[in-house]
Amino acid sequence: MDFTNSREANKRLHDLVPGGAHTYAKGEDQYPEGMAPVITHGRGAYVWDVDGNSYLEYGSGLRSVSLGHAHPRVTEAVRAQLDLGANFVRPSVVELEAAQRFLATVPTAEMVKFAKNGSDVTTAAVRLARAATGRALVGICRDQPFFSTDDWFIGLTAMPAGIPSAVAELTVTFPYGDLPAAEELITRHDLACLVLEATGRPDYLRGLRELCTRHGVVLVFDEMITGFRWSEAGAQGLYGVVPDLSTFGKALGNGFAVSALAGRRDLMELGGLRDSRERVFLLSTTHGAETHALAAAMAVQETYTAEGVTARLHELGARLAAGVRAVAADAGVGEHVVVRGRESNLVFATLDNAGRPSQEYRTLFLRQLVTGGVLGPSFVVSAALSEQDVDRTVEVVAGACAVYRRALDADDPTPWLGGRPVRPVFRRYA
CATH class of the missing domain: 3.40.640.10 (Type I PLP-dependent aspartate aminotransferase-like (Major domain))
Incomplete structure (x- = not known):
């Protein structure tokens, strides 16, 4: 995948915006070096970056976009209200x-x-x-x-x-x-x-x-x-x-x-x-x-009720969790790539050979996900995902787990990092 335009956009963002993003959890330091995509648009469970790469997205908008991007009920409600003043x-x-x-x-x-x-x-x-x-x-x-x-x-x-x-x-x-x-x-x-x-x-x-x-x-x-x-x-x-x-x-x-x-x-x-x-x-x-934001909120509540969204999030999350656990176990990393949380709000831990949380192994794992077209700082699902999307994600995770096993066997993930490791959001110095 080519990230040339994203790298340049990130450089310009850092020149103009402290931290290069308006939320620390969206920072470039949260992704493998040179692989932090800058997004142009999203539709449903997919987003596209300035280089034209497409991704299945998890944790959308830091868990805010639970219906998927540009959900028609929400966008229609917002458009209607915009014509009436904000x-x-x-x-x-x-x-x-x-x-x-x-x-x-x-x-x-x-x-x-x-x-x-x-x-x-x-x-x-x-x-x-x-x-x-x-x-x-x-x-x-x-x-x-x-x-x-x-x-x-x-x-x-x-x-x-x-x-x-x-x-x-x-x-x-x-x-x-x-x-x-x-x-x-x-x-x-x-x-x-x-x-x-x-x-x-x-x-x-x-x-x-x-x-x-x-x-x-x-x-x-x-x-x-x-x-x-x-x-x-x-x-x-x-x-x-x-x-x-x-x-x-x-x-x-x-x-x-x-x-x-x-x-x-x-x-x-x-x-x-x-x-x-x-x-x-x-x-x-x-x-x-602001009236358009309140219109969006009402449309969201209507959609949750009409489409059974909460149950759908749990179903998708359960399918994803089961799939990830299965392929991690098959690759011999079931004790190192660990899915945690409620089905509708899944995260993953990346542990080293001693069972300790590791930013280096997280970097390795994220790098394989991004390369496979999955933008997944977490495994938090949106209702826009299909069962096929989840199954495709599990396939990408399977490939990542195979690399993870090689790194564990070498007891050194460095060859698979491609640069500096990802960093915790909360730290005293940049």
Whole structure:
């Protein structure tokens, strides 16, 4: 495959855009050297780059494009709204319609406010919790990779530059699935809220719900990933555990910029005009309710219901996971190329001979995928994939596993890297 134009475009991007991309997870350093395609367009489960190469794409738009690129229901809804205007000096009727539709989809919430990205709504949930409880400390799940670009979260990552230590010290962590550890954290600290992705273990989630209620702690579910992929109503809809506040994004807009903060009326009204308590400055954003983005969100919710998308994502993911595990085992790398996660949200681990996570072996694996026409930083499926697409992906993975076995036998993946290894997103120095 030729990457000449992508390499030149990446160079120009770095000249003009810090990091060469507007999201670190899309960075050139996340791909094998010289093999980071710059995309021109996408259709369904496929994308094309500036060199004319085509790829089956996984993890589309960092999990945001769950229906596939340019899904007709969504694009038609957006086009229709664009002719009517995108933003006004007063709320549009679309804001009312979108709120009604969202709360019908997520009936565990009583009010909703829209924004453009997940970081803003999750930070707004933290602000509401602090205002409601009068407490400053925030508890976050340490086993989950990302909640916000804002200081209260980034201060605890490997990239805390520019964040005062006094701010970072207002956030503490707890492990997922360990209820005694959560109880110990709550009793030791005066917490405003617990923030986590409700990825599984309903008994644990019910235990957290009881703990938070008993101690007056606001329970916040980050449903950026679990929203729609677990069920149309998110993890809370699947597991029947109702948080005080929850945040949605990603799949909500199928690539269009829209997110949502939802939850209990008494908490949400702190940011309203009908409450006697001290007001919270809550998500006052110029572009938070652009009409075409809300039209996209409504079309997404309609499509999930009409087409049974959540079930489809699970079916495709199950087929992919089974296929990858089978070919990895056949190649003798079943303990090294490891598929993990819920069927609708699969990732893979690349382990060395000692069973340790390896960026070098990840680079080898990604290089073989890209060469085979699969753009797969994860194995997160979209509903646009066909069974044949999944089977083709498994064939490419089989070839990658054969190379992986050779590298393990040599105990040295270097000859197959083609340059520097891929790097973790969170690191102190470039």
